[in-house]
Amino acid sequence: MAKDRPYESVGDIDGWSGPTKADIRSQKQHDQIAQAAQATADRLLASGYRPSYAALVHTEALLRRLEEYPPPELMHWRLRLFCGHMVDLAAHPGHKTIQAAFTSARDCPECGAVSQVIVAALPLGIRANPRAKATRPIPTPRVKSEVEKLREENARLREDLARLRVELPG
Numbered sequence: 001m002a003k004d005r006p007y008e009s010v011g012d013i014d015g016w017s018g019p020t021k022a023d024i025r026s027q028k029q030h031d032q033i034a035q036a037a038q039a040t041a042d043r044l045l046a047s048g049y050r051p052s053y054a055a056l057v058h059t060e061a062l063l064r065r066l067e068e069y070p071p072p073e074l075m076h077w078r079l080r081l082f083c084g085h086m087v088d089l090a091a092h093p094g095h096k097t098i099q100a101a102f103t104s105a106r107d108c109p110e111c112g113a114v115s116q117v118i119v120a121a122l123p124l125g126i127r128a129n130p131r132a133k134a135t136r137p138i139p140t141p142r143v144k145s146e147v148e149k150l151r152e153e154n155a156r157l158r159e160d161l162a163r164l165r166v167e168l169p170g
């Protein structure tokens, strides 16, 4: 992920005057995909399919990590939904595109319309996340790799020591 890539801006959020032909097409396409996905899920569940224990554990761990380590900052966006309403939402600052931050649609909190495609979007800026706990730093991959390095070094030294013991006259 390119860190310096600018945040995506879509359409003219204030000058919007109703859905264009392209908006109508993308909402229709989105509805068809959602219906097909629902039908597939229904069919799988009806056939007795259950997610594996490992998949459930993995998902639970991901959710718990997100709960324990909320991102310290959030990117705030203003979105115009297909129904015409505007909503301000926040997302992880690593997501630079609408698709990454919100997939392609949201339910509208104003009129209750479900799964409305985003027809315009304006990145507002990054703000501190009030839910983040400043006292608990996220263990970064760099710290982990240093621990790994120390473990490896420790193992190597133990081997050397064992070899020296063998070589020394008893």
Ligand SMILES: [Zn+2]
Binding pocket: 081, 083, 084, 085, 108, 109, 110, 111, 112, 113
């Ligand atoms: Zn709405």
